[in-house]
Amino acid sequence: MTKEKPKYGFMSNTLFAVSTLWHCDRSILFYIFGNVPVILLLPLCSVYLPKVIVSAIEDSKAPMYMVTGVLFITLSMLILSVLQQFIAARMELHHQKVMSYMKATVSKKAMNVSYEVIDRPSTQVMFKKVFEMIQNGEEEGLQAMPILFATLLGNILGFTVYTGILSTLNPLITVLIIASTFITFFVNKAINKWVFKNRDNWLKLDVKLAYLTYKSGSFDCAKDIRLYHMKQWFGDVFKKFMAKRIKWTVTMQGLYYLGNGVEALFVLLRDGFAYGYLIYLIWKNTISVADFVLYFGIISGFSSWCMEIIKSFSKANKINFNLCDIRSYLELQEDTTSTYENKIRTSTLDETAASCVASNPMPCQIELENVSYCYEGEDTPTLKNINLLIKPGEKIAVVGANGAGKTTFVKLVCGLYTPTTGTVKVNDCNSTAYDKQTYYNLFAPVFQDVRLLPMSIVKNITLCDQDQVDEARLLECLSLSGMDEVVAKLPDGLDTLLVRDINEKAIQLSGGEQQKLMLARALYKNAPIMILDEPTAALDPIAENAMYLKYNELTAHTTSIFISHRLASTRFCDRIILIENGEIVEIGSHEELLALGQKYAKMFEIQAQYYKEQEEEDEHEESIC
Incomplete structure (x- = not known):
């Protein structure tokens, strides 16, 4: 369903994501926000390391002074890097847990929601969209929002620290970098709005392409495809929809290239002025070589902080839309009673x-x-x-x-x-x-x-667990329906599995x-x-x-x-x-x-x-x- 505005705000979706993750797997939140100090300190150590070395040489410090400073910074960087890798590894494990939880939640919703609603094509498109977001949760789905929030917090802290350092050089450089960054942000924001407004157009095509892909490899269609020479038909229809899909992709990528071009232009102007000013100061002997090295790294780092903040806000816009879709799906009208739980209230x-x-x-x-x-x-x-x-x-x-x-x-x-x-x-x-x-x-x-269902014959008939089966009624129904003759010919009898697409040992009933x-x-x-x-x-x-x-x-x-x-x-x-x-x-x-x-x-x-x-x-x- 195409929308012009997100249904929920950024903070509302952030709180929704955090509360859901807290209920599902609260450990992941500690890893997400525990990464904030690493985001700030690791780049800062990288900037100060060359300054310590150059300053020691420039001031003719004792070798032990330089070695001590270098060891302290490199050891700090090593600890931070190990911590970063540890957090990344742990988060990957927790991502799988969250993804499984969300898949179960969405599937449960699909079984509980009113049939009248789930039967609509628009709901089917929404279901596919939500499942794709969950599959790529750390980038587009539920986990993405708190990850982004923590990353944004680290970037803002880094931006603040670097702004304080740069202000001692020339406030104009800070203003120039911030201004160019905001221009880039608004360009990317406009592009993301276009993507959100039009994405249902290609998602409908994705549903059709996925259907064709599934049917072309489905066991149920295998005989018809071969005997009626349907390979060419499948190929032609697939190419038709793929051509339309590629057209949308080309348009979207063209807009992204435009955004990247605007960004590259302002980076060139901004960094060119900043580095030129630094060269002018060192030429005039206004700053030391060590300070030149520090400011050079700070300007580069400050630009990176600004760009990361812009990317975070731009990505936040996209993730915010995604979470709106997830929440809208989870709020679909349900039947009075949960058919998934199979309870009678x-x-x-x-x-x-x-x-x-x-x-x-x-x-x-x-x-x-x-x-x-x-x-x-x-x-x-x-x-x-x-x-x-x-x-x-x-x-x-x-x-x-x-x-x-x-x-x-x-x-x-x-x-x-x-x-x-x-x-x-x-x-x-x-x-x-x-x-x-x-x-x-x-x-x-x-x-x-x-x-x-990809289960045994007895479960396909009774639709319940083995210990709940009424054996006498089951045998009577098998006899009345004539299914007993079919079961009698099977080696595994009622325990014979069905749906060969899922299980190689399953059989195909006529x-x-x-x-x-x-x-x-x-x-x-x-x-x-x-x-x-x-x-x-x-x-x-x-x-x-x-x-x-x-x-x-x-x-x-x-x-x-x-x-x-x-x-x-x-x-x-x-x-x-x-x-x-x-x-x-x-x-x-x-x-x-x-x-x-x-x-x-x-x-x-x-x-x-x-x-x-x-x-x-x-x-x-x-x-x-």
Whole structure:
């Protein structure tokens, strides 16, 4: 989401970062701020070392005087250098701990946040952005702000000390260096503002490029890529997005080069004047050689302090924006109950809703009253004025063309989406009156997109730890779904791992086997409402019909909603709802809608003709073979 101003100020974000780190790993703060004396003293020792040597030679001091001074300074530098390396090494270890903590926090947030929010493309872009910041935490993320604050503190102390020394030479030099530094700062600030304002443009491209990269190496796509010669397609699309990404990179780097050019110009003018003035003073014998060496180093060091301060402020601007994004993400709207913790807060459950669940546990009645839903950024509602009463134990089918609004309908009923207008009721209670987790427990959905977890089959079905598994119910669900036949053929049985992308020992289930597993999962949940959102879309019509009949047989005592674009698969339902352009246009049983002879009947006739022709073609091919 593009913003012109940061949502939070520098100090607010600094306090947020420090308090979060204190909660996560307070040791890192001691290392961060313990580095401040090193930042100040190490350069100061480097400046004074040549002065001590030159001064001893110039004043004809005893060799022991020079040796003592040199040893003291070099020993101090050695101790400071060792301390600096020790702090750096320790901080690297603590960075990993903080990064793991923040990744867990962001992932937990993603699972707790309202589905309606996480489903938005803008949220997905924000998620990617935040994860990248966490991955590079010491430079761009949470740790960066206190590190920067400590570095800035050390630089300001160094600037103050060097200013005191330079003021004894000529205050004009100090003013010139500070003025040139501020000009450079404002140039860099303007560049950073442009980067912040436009970065979402290339982050969207990064999301697409990352998706293409992942899919090109994904095991799920490997067969299609080879058999359908998709390598060229992947390459062309990747080049298209990469060209746009490079264009943004070139523009951004051009601005950075401009900033560096302005900085180099003022460094040349500033240092040229300062060093020229020093040469003039030594030529006039106004200062000693030792003082010349000292001031030469001080001017160089002072310029470095100024530039570091400018870089710190410039970087602070960028990090401040980053922390605003992190905080904005962590403040996204959450469900009433933490789905990550999987706790049911019955204390927050409305008493009326609680009584509805208790008095009518199975099956449930569902009612939609004037329900409309419009996606974020859209002007036209996806669903409009839906009025529907689903009786307890009734089986209905929601059919329609792709994009008609069937999946949106399901998400509204499940509570994943909140209606823009209207209400969804379960057992005469508004869905918003329920505690969110309690409401989710009413549904056992099987969606079209099967997402298997990289765990064992038993965990994919029960979604709980081994000691919490109801063995009797598990075996019953395996038998009812037909998954027991699949498990019986596997050497490791229920302990067989899934998702080969993660584990080499895992297996790859076929489409039909995946559907059996999903059915077993839905049955194991034992919820009063079953929802099937085109879970068999990848199967052929005969296999889909058989699977739907299986679902129908096993859900005799539940309220069931079947979603399909194949009308023949849902003939067994009590009622069929035809949705077109977001509205219910026809409703009735299969026979009633055919007798009506309107849109449903025409769609059914067209599909039946298509499948008949397809069947004849298959028979013809078999006869040739």
